[in-house]
Amino acid sequence: AQSVTQLDSQVPVFEEAPVELRCNYSSSVSVYLFWYVQYPNQGLQLLLKYLSGSTLVKGINGFEAEFNKSQTSFHLRKPSVHISDTAEYFCAVRVGLWNFGNEKLTFGTGTRLTIIP
């Protein structure tokens, strides 16, 4: 079975500084990878996804992530954060087999990003 590890439960960053949120996955088969953001009292919103092709994926709000197969990682980065980026960020994986039993997303436990003015 696949799993996702987000090592940092909380990350404080000063405004306009760069940030990297770490995500590692384990799976014996090919995977599709996602980052979601959750603002307070809201559902999850898709930031970006890796399905195939270029390993550097760009998403909304200036975020990007790089798929590294050898390190089984999919770290999220932003060169300069803003107060409005304060939220919880979830990494998720879906196995790459086309099978109705594999539609579900497996999520990490989340990283709370706090931007310090």
Added chain:
Amino acid sequence: GAGVSQSPSNKVTEKGKDVELRCDPISGHTALYWYRQSLGQGLEFLIYFQGNSAPDKSGLPSDRFSAERTGGSVSTLTIQRTQQEDSAVYLCASSFQGGVGQPQHFGDGTRLSIL
């Protein structure tokens, strides 16, 4: 509406009572998912519906949990004889046809509190 709609937004009930949570997916989306978000547990998959296929119930934690999807649209998640450990935010998501290239769109969730 344009997004996934969940009701109620908040539900407080006594231990032992049954609760029903409703999800109205985006129009035209054939795939519907339920997840549970608990403190310290992160997001857990509960159940997945795709069209008229048999649902994937592999994430339901016990036989007190069940879900239906009538007419391929609205879904109801039912928890019988609620326990305090059922307290969580229940999130519903939908996607177009459930394909990997189709992102899951989430509702704002139902916050369930068991007293």
